[in-house]
Amino acid sequence: MMRVGLSVEEAIQAIMDYVKPVNSIEIHVKDAFNYVLAEDMYASVPVPPFDRSMMDGFAIRAEDVQHATPEHPVKLRVQGRVGAGEVSDHILMPGEAIRIMTGAPIPRGANAVARFEITDAQHSPDAEHIAVLLPVREGESISVKGEDIQAGAKILEKGAVIGAAEMALLATVGVSKVTVYRKPIIGVLSSGRELIGLEHPLAPGKIYNSNSYMLSGLISAWGGIPYLLEQVDDEVNAVAEAIQMAMPVVDALVTTGGVSVGDYDVMREAYQQAGGQVEFWKVNMRPGTPFTFATVVEKPVFGLSGNPAAGYVNAVLFLQGAIRAMAGYSEPLSKPLQVVLADVPEWKTIGMDRFLRARIVIEEGRAAAYPLAYGQSAGIMSTLSGIQGFIRILARTEVKQGDLVEAYLLEMPIPALNNTLPGGEQE
Ligand SMILES: Nc1nc2c(c(=O)[nH]1)N[C@H]1C(S)=C(S)[C@@H](COP(=O)(O)OP(=O)(O)OC[C@H]3O[C@@H](n4cnc5c(N)ncnc54)[C@H](O)[C@@H]3O)O[C@H]1N2
Ligand code: MOO
Numbered sequence: 001m002m003r004v005g006l007s008v009e010e011a012i013q014a015i016m017d018y019v020k021p022v023n024s025i026e027i028h029v030k031d032a033f034n035y036v037l038a039e040d041m042y043a044s045v046p047v048p049p050f051d052r053s054m055m056d057g058f059a060i061r062a063e064d065v066q067h068a069t070p071e072h073p074v075k076l077r078v079q080g081r082v083g084a085g086e087v088s089d090h091i092l093m094p095g096e097a098i099r100i101m102t103g104a105p106i107p108r109g110a111n112a113v114a115r116f117e118i119t120d121a122q123h124s125p126d127a128e129h130i131a132v133l134l135p136v137r138e139g140e141s142i143s144v145k146g147e148d149i150q151a152g153a154k155i156l157e158k159g160a161v162i163g164a165a166e167m168a169l170l171a172t173v174g175v176s177k178v179t180v181y182r183k184p185i186i187g188v189l190s191s192g193r194e195l196i197g198l199e200h201p202l203a204p205g206k207i208y209n210s211n212s213y214m215l216s217g218l219i220s221a222w223g224g225i226p227y228l229l230e231q232v233d234d235e236v237n238a239v240a241e242a243i244q245m246a247m248p249v250v251d252a253l254v255t256t257g258g259v260s261v262g263d264y265d266v267m268r269e270a271y272q273q274a275g276g277q278v279e280f281w282k283v284n285m286r287p288g289t290p291f292t293f294a295t296v297v298e299k300p301v302f303g304l305s306g307n308p309a310a311g312y313v314n315a316v317l318f319l320q321g322a323i324r325a326m327a328g329y330s331e332p333l334s335k336p337l338q339v340v341l342a343d344v345p346e347w348k349t350i351g352m353d354r355f356l357r358a359r360i361v362i363e364e365g366r367a368a369a370y371p372l373a374y375g376q377s378a379g380i381m382s383t384l385s386g387i388q389g390f391i392r393i394l395a396r397t398e399v400k401q402g403d404l405v406e407a408y409l410l411e412m413p414i415p416a417l418n419n420t421l422p423g424g425e426q427e
Helices: 008-018 164-172 212-221 238-249 269-275 308-326
Strands: 003-006 024-028 056-061 076-082 098-101 112-115 129-132 155-157 177-181 185-191 225-228 250-254 279-284 291-297 299-304 337-341 353-363 366-371 390-394 404-409
Touching: 003 008, 003 299, 008 279, 008 291, 008 299, 008 308, 056 337, 098 238, 155 164, 185 212, 212 225, 212 250, 212 308, 238 250, 238 269, 250 308, 269 279, 269 291, 291 390, 299 308, 308 353, 337 390, 353 404, 366 390, 366 404
Parallel strands: 003 279, 076 098, 185 225, 185 250, 250 299, 337 366
Antiparallel strands: 024 177, 056 098, 056 112, 076 129, 279 291, 291 299, 337 404, 353 366, 353 390, 390 404
């Protein structure tokens, strides 16, 4: 049974209840950026794998130099040299030192490193004797085996997103192949007989299809692989056929347009004709009211408003979390940020939650939102560029300057420059 008129939260819940992670694959760490781990990862080796020097200097016995002073330095006999990647086979005896470089294993018998600066030998690499001018404590300038990561320790959890630090972490314990979730393939189908492709000149009554490209970017940003389908006329059979063709190769489908109440708003019927069912229609939000969620061959189908800005807000609220859940994120939903309303928007309160495009800046140590004073209409797309997110004004709620509101971020708030406060320029 199709539900009609959900709250934003109910809609998110219904979608998140439905979506599941896709299957996993094994890939090389070098290709793993932005993938999500499908298993917990453990260290099979300690890091560092041996006690090593953190300084260039001399491996010594701390007890030998405990009374060293610049006036009464302690003289030690140099027994060779060890660089990073080498191993000294000399066992250090009292009164001895081994020249050692950063990263080299500590020779047996040594328990500290005296860096060159506290010796007289920095510039005499072949000196047979050196003088140590200051005492060192036991363990000084030594990084001990397993100090960073112990063998057997869990280094990353299933559901973790692999970024640069995680790639390094996997590599440092010698992992070359990781099991990650495949990136979900998200089909994009724009509908409407007014749409023309970018390779054609404009014709009367026609517009360029921009939604497909907007979604291509959003899907990539959220960890999916966009699969752009040929746009279709808003005619039930044509749309249903396109959906049936697409479903076997995608993990989910996003359509745009055709979800309102016009004569050509055929999406709901087309989903059903393609063998699917509509789970819900209409969300208590503007823009993007006619958002529709359906399932076809047990895969999620997101019916976004055709109006570019309405579709964008629909995607941020409903598609983002779903793609992340399919991509295996352990926390797919990003919580909205509480921001201070720095400028009161001139909008009548309505019976729906309103999502307004806003510049969001850091000023006086807090995130402040400046809703755009122009270009908030659902059909205006140019103002989607350059904003940091959408703020939410709840239904039937008056807001005033200084109130806290929710912000759905597209990018990090920008630091405000005193002389170029956003929101100042208006049309
Ligand atoms: N009588 C009513 N009419 C409308 C209502 C309503 O409640 N009663 N709701 C309005 C609202 S709100 C919205 S939002 C739109 C949603 O309509 P659809 O989602 O069915 O979208 P379309 O009608 O197909 O297109 C709307 C608009 O967007 C343009 N469009 C569509 N696809 C693309 C694309 N791929 N790239 C760029 N632009 C696109 C399309 O040409 C239209 O101008 O319905 C209102 N009507
Ligand atoms: O709900 Mo329509 O969402 O854009 O104006």
